[in-house]
Amino acid sequence: MSIQLKQNDSDSDKSELNRFDQLMSDDVICISDSSDFSDDDAQPSICNGLPQPELPFPDGTVKLTRMSGENKSNDCVTLTDVVQPDKLRKALLTTFVLDMEWLKPHFRAHTKLVIVQSYNPNVEPQGVLQSSDGLTTIVNPEFAGVKYPIMHSKIMLLFYDTYVRFVASSANLIEIDWTVMQNAVFIQDIRFDGSQIFECTQFGSTLAQALRDLSVPDPVVKQLDHMDMSRVKVHVVTSVPTSRARTTYHASAYGMARLAQITRQMRRESAVLREINPAETDVYCYGSSMGKLSSAYLRDFYCCALGMTWGEISRHTRHTFSSQDAERCVKVGFHTNDQGNSNKFGPISRMCIKCKMDMFTGTDFPSSSLHKIEPAVPRTLVHAKLVLMRTGAERRHGWMYLGSHNFTPGAWGWLNRQQTSLTYVNNYEFGVVIPDVCYETVFGHDSITWCGAKIPLPFKLAWTRYKETDVPCFSD
Secondary structure, three states, rough: OOOOOOOOOOOOOHHHHHHHHHHHHOOOOOOHHHOOOOOOOOOOOOOOOOOOOOOOOOOOEEEEEOOOOOOOOEEEOOOHHHOOOOOOEEEEEEEOOHHHHHHHHHOOOOOEEEEEEEOOOOOOOOOOOOOOOOOOEEOOOOOOOOOOOOOOOEEEEOOOOOOEEEEEEEEOEHHHHHHEEEEEEEEEEEEEOOOOOOOOOHHHHHHHHHHOOOOOOOHHHHHHHHEEOOOOOOOEEEEEEOHHHHHHHHHHHHHHHHHHHHHHHHHHHHHHHHOOOOEEEEEEEEOEEEEOOOOHHHHHHHHHHHOOEEEEEEHHHOOOOOOHHHHHHEEEOEHHHHHHHHHHOOOOHHHOOOOOOOOOOOOOOOHHHHHEEEEEOOOOOOOOOOEEEOOOOOOOOEEEEEEEOOEEEHHHHEEOOOOOOOOOOEEEEEEEEEEEEEEEOOOOOOEEOOOOOOEEOOOOOOEEOOOOOOEEEOOO
């Protein structure tokens, strides 16, 4: 199902696109009054003096997408499980790849949808487009000056009568990402009351900025004012293309520089992380795409993951933190070519694992850091994007990142050598850092817990270094 632009009966789609071009102000289309995201008939949080119902996930939870042929499990969800269409009033969704024909049946026909998508700015106009019935709004965000335009964030804000479901994931709004490829999903239900303005939190302000960066219409962003985010403990980390003037002055808030801000804050707030020993700390990075990596890049990322400078790490370890140290401390997980060839879903799954041969064979590629992962579901491929920081003599403590960032410089950015607090970023990305997680292996089974609750993983915690005969799963 394609989105149709609102048009006069005598106008063609082509002429309507020309009309949108003429209406643009500073290359931005203003959202029309009919696309107002607010509800005049919204239900109050408390009806007839009765207390509001308990929220399904008030403190946050991590789920995996349920793959085709697998039995139901408390650890896994379908898109329908996440959306709860019978209760849903309206939704904001963001995605890199969009299949409207598959997506639409997951919602009731009258549900308001605002969808931020990736697009080709050489073919489609930037701005806000609406369906003819006024129920679906498509947002094409700003891409001015970006060489490779990629809007890769996967966010959901799902609005029900008394709460909003916040979702951050690695899954696009296409069938294979919810049935064939294993993805990770963070879900937290947040109390909503349209009659109240709640105190702003750090999470709320960073989420609002992330939505504005994505050109989300202001009526949608203003809904955050009515959400009680006091129970949210995760930290938002975003990436935004930093070649545009509007983001230049905020470049320290994006990519790996933003990750460094978060890890420094966590070190101040956590006794375990405050006394972190770099000699007893490893960082595990997995993504379904692998970019042009180098030992210097691994070193930069490791410093940001620990919230420390090179000098601070060198003082702790009593020797200069080198590129070889970075290759030892940063484990890069990626499917091997053999895993890609033998996966049970065939080419449709393999095509989602991206690595170019010339990047792997380059002279600067840190091949000793490559590790093979073992998927939780045998003979499948993992599309999730995760970073696991593990510290301590037994590597039991740390944090976990979950979201849309693949382990690529385009996603996390390159540090500016002149001003190391700044980054250059190519993509729009979004994810959350889950603090104070505990890693354990109990009776041979890997376990991650957060606030006493289990976090399921799409792969086993024990990674094995690539053999000499192993090569990454190359893109065709």
